[in-house]
Amino acid sequence: MRKRFVDASPTSFPLRAAVLVLLVPATATAETPAWTQWGGPTRDFRAGAEGLAPRWPDSGPRQLWRRALGPGHSAILCEAGRLYTMYRAGDRETAVAIDAQTGQTLWEHSYAAPAKPDMQADFCIGPHATPLIVGDRLFTVGGTVILNCLDKHTGKLLWTHDLMDRLGASHVGRGYGPSPIAYDDLVILNVGGGQAGVAAFRQDTGDVAWLSEPLRPGQSSPILARIAGDDHLIVALAADRAGLDPRSGAIRWRLALDRQAAAIMSTPVFLPPDRVFFSSAYGGGSYVIRVTKAADGRYAAEQVWHDKRLKVQHGNVVVLGELAIGSSGDFGPAFMMAVRLSDGELAWRQRGFAKATLLCADGRLIILDEEGNLALATASPEGLTVLSRAKPLQEKAWTAPTLVGTRLYLRDLRDIVALDLSAAGNS
Amino acid sequence: MTQPSAPVGTLACLVVAIAGAAAGVAADAPPRAESGQTLIVPDAHLDAGEVYHVMSGEDAQLVCVSDAPLQRLVAVNRRVVGYVVVPFDRKESDPPLVAGAFRIPAAAFETGVSALDDLLRGAALLDSASHPEITCRLAEVKSFERDGADGPARWTLGAAAWLEVKGRSLRKEVVASVTFRPFTWQTMGRYPGELLTVRATIELTLEELGLGKPGPPWAERLADRLRCEVFLLCNTVPQDKTLDPASPQAEFSRRLRIIMLLRDLDQPREGLVLARRYLRDYAESAPALNRLATDLLTADGLRPRGLDVALEAAKRAARLTEEKDAAILDTLAQAHFARGSPAEAVAWLRKAVERAQGQPRLFEELTGRLKSYERFVEPQAEPPPGIER
Known part of the structure; x- marks a missing residue:
């Protein structure tokens, strides 16, 4: 488990370091801030940032740099002063490493990924999936399900699989979107085809470690959870919600929801010790299920509640106390909405944002809507209080923000931007 | 603003107030948005519930029939824009609609005969050059009743609406049918979003509309009474929202x-x-x-x-x-x-x-x-x- 983030900015580092010396157990090692996978350190869009400005100037938070990037919705990873993401140019996809301080390109790895004849290209065919950093490697998956393992320092290709060719993986119509996840020495991802629902590969060689039984494709990213003493890889593929043994791919439990819930794209949220939250748009709504282990060791899952009001399309959900908070809506208007995790009852809904993604940091929410509007807010069971607003992006912004320390990284279909959210930078 | 869940039944009492909140003048409808394909929905209506926007372009939204002794005219309008508001988290005891406003382009009535279209648009009748739009606003929902227990949720409403034609307002009592069509993969084939339809038949006279007949030849060719059939397909996804991220x-x-x-x-x-x-x-x-x-x-x-x-x-x-x-x-x-x-x-x-x-x-x-x-x-x-x- 990662520890709380440390603000490593020069101005605040000495003080924070001193505090950490006092607070961190002697056996722990201080980790530098990083965002190495979809959803951040714990894959739940919670950042350990501290020292965020309580409000922003009217002109918005201080911009550190801005540069052109290109089409794509892959989120931005950050580690050791480098950013990693992906974009598309014509028929080629590119993984790029960028200097987090300056925005300068450090390396690019580009490869041919023409649209498949049966793809619906009207929403940008990707890349949608967010890369994954493990050790010295960067794993990327493009819109046409080409899985690459790169040397994160140089961009050198270490191994590659065209998963449509090799495993009959699905591009899910509008381009593959689920982000891969690491487990031990494996990289695991949905493939959703006739040969397998989920596949695991050895990180070092790219060899197939296991293939699950076939499951229909889906756009939701998998998560890992520990339930009743076992690790579960939780996937949402079409109408199936399933927990797999991440070592073998064996399905531990499986629950089929109704057809309207089949187009799930948002990432599940684990609610320890044994519940999982799912949300989908298109009439699906939100579900909480409970996973139980019988005396014979077998697992089962049951629906705890279902409510159609919170319907998250391709955004995400954060859990704050007893609330699940997300942007509810698909093609039409979107409301920021909170439901109670205990029973699905609506706590509040608030207009004023287009469809949005969000993250939770330092007790606050950072909300980015698809029109490029950024907000700092607090949430409680009574409602959402917007503290500050800005508009740092102009094009369609479907990518969830990345917060590392007090630096926020955003992108839309054209640009990538670094903003300083610190109190010192926005006084 | 934050919209808490409203207690059951209270919304019914608010319909008149909400319906009137947007308008200073009886039949005022909010102005069109930048695109012209939706109206700027007032905050009071946004806070009252889910907004369903009228989808124009294909449906025969208004079919107005003049059945005169010597001529039968059918004028169709496919360019009505507007919205209705459905209460958030509506209970069976709540009215299906709490607000609605519409704009009807006078120049968009089509009979299929150019000369008749010109006559309709001309100064003698609708005078679209001076009065480009007819406006309509839901004034009151007086009664509502669920039709049947099975199938799509359909309601019959007794309502009153304000209509403004050439600057003249009149209040009309209307019986309308509202059918909810929540999103399914079948409804997606028509439009993405939650859908509902409003159907009504309204009898109107030229006199109450403040319209005179154009001249002597029309005494026997234009009826004094018009029957107007209304079909509005409304969608939570507004018509002017681009779904293509590459199209700003x-x-x-x-x-x-x-x-x-x-x-x-x-x-x-x-x-x-x-x-x-x-x-x-x-x-x-x-x-x-x-x-x-x-x-x-x-x-x-x-x-x-x-x-x-x-x-x-x-x-x-x-x-x-x-x-x-x-x-x-x-x-x-x-x-x-x-x-x-x-x-x-x-x-x-x-x-x-x-x-x-x-x-x-x-x-x-x-x-x-x-x-x-x-x-x-x-x-x-x-x-x-x-x-x-």
Whole structure:
């Protein structure tokens, strides 16, 4: 488990370091801030940032740099002063490493990924999936399900699989979107085809470690959870919600929801010790299920509640106390909405944002809507209080923000931007 | 603002207040948004519930019948815009609608006979030049009853609405049927979003509308009473929301406004001025120029079609892309064809077909169009100078 983030900015580092010396157990090692996978350190869009400005100037938070990037919705990873993401140019996809301080390109790895004849290209065919950093490697998956393992320092290709060719993986119509996840020495991802629902590969060689039984494709990213003493890889593929043994791919439990819930794209949220939250748009709504282990060791899952009001399309959900908070809506208007995790009852809904993604940091929410509007807010069971607003992006912004320390990284279909959210930078 | 869940039943008491909240004058409907395809929904209505926007363009939304002794006229309007508001988290005891407002372009009534359309729009009747829109606003829901327990949720409403025609307001009692069609993969085939339909039949007299008959020949050709059938398909996804992330909302809204002025409101001068301004503002964006040209060439019912602007936009888009983009060359060919230059159209389309190699669907579409254009070209026709065959 990662520890709380440390603000490593020069101005605040000495003080924070001193505090950490006092607070961190002697056996722990201080980790530098990083965002190495979809959803951040714990894959739940919670950042350990501290020292965020309580409000922003009217002109918005201080911009550190801005540069052109290109089409794509892959989120931005950050580690050791480098950013990693992906974009598309014509028929080629590119993984790029960028200097987090300056925005300068450090390396690019580009490869041919023409649209498949049966793809619906009207929403940008990707890349949608967010890369994954493990050790010295960067794993990327493009819109046409080409899985690459790169040397994160140089961009050198270490191994590659065209998963449509090799495993009959699905591009899910509008381009593959689920982000891969690491487990031990494996990289695991949905493939959703006739040969397998989920596949695991050895990180070092790219060899197939296991293939699950076939499951229909889906756009939701998998998560890992520990339930009743076992690790579960939780996937949402079409109408199936399933927990797999991440070592073998064996399905531990499986629950089929109704057809309207089949187009799930948002990432599940684990609610320890044994519940999982799912949300989908298109009439699906939100579900909480409970996973139980019988005396014979077998697992089962049951629906705890279902409510159609919170319907998250391709955004995400954060859990704050007893609330699940997300942007509810698909093609039409979107409301920021909170439901109670205990029973699905609506706590509040608030207009004023287009469809949005969000993250939770330092007790606050950072909300980015698809029109490029950024907000700092607090949430409680009574409602959402917007503290500050800005508009740092102009094009369609479907990518969830990345917060590392007090630096926020955003992108839309054209640009990538670094903003300083610190109190010192926005006084 | 935050919208807490309302106690059951209280919404029914608020309908009149909410319905009137947006309007100072009886029949006032909120103004159109930038695109012209939706209305600017007041905060009071946004806070009251889910907004369903009227979808215009295909449905016969208003079918007005004049059944006179010597002539039967049917005028159809497909360009009604507006919205209705359904309470959040509606209970069975809540009214299905708590607010609604509509704008009806007077120039968009069509009988299928040009002379009659002109008569309808003219000063003697609707006078669309001076009064481009008829407005309507839900004033009150007096009663509501669920129809049947099975199938889609359908309600019969007894309501009152304010109607304003040529500056004159009247209040009409209406019985309407509201049917909810929540999103399913079947409804997605029509529109993405949560849908509902409003159906009603309204009897109106020329007198209460403040309309006189145009002149003596019309005494026996235009009835004193009109029957107007209403069908409004409403959607939580507004018509002016671009679903294509590559097509910026502001650009999309501007194109919709141009189309609305040329088609719905019969204001060609204003529409063409906006189109020229668009050409200037997006002079360096080939996709934006191509989208404008395509809209002008293909949108139904434009008066005029703005072919000069379409050609200029397509030419510039082709130049910006160095004549390499098959779809843009296709648009250019269509612009030439629409302006009566089939030979030039064929020449550009052949070039487009060459560029579409490797794009099977586009290639098939373009070769089909090329065949249809070639029928209009003299066998010996030479391509214009500078264009390769």
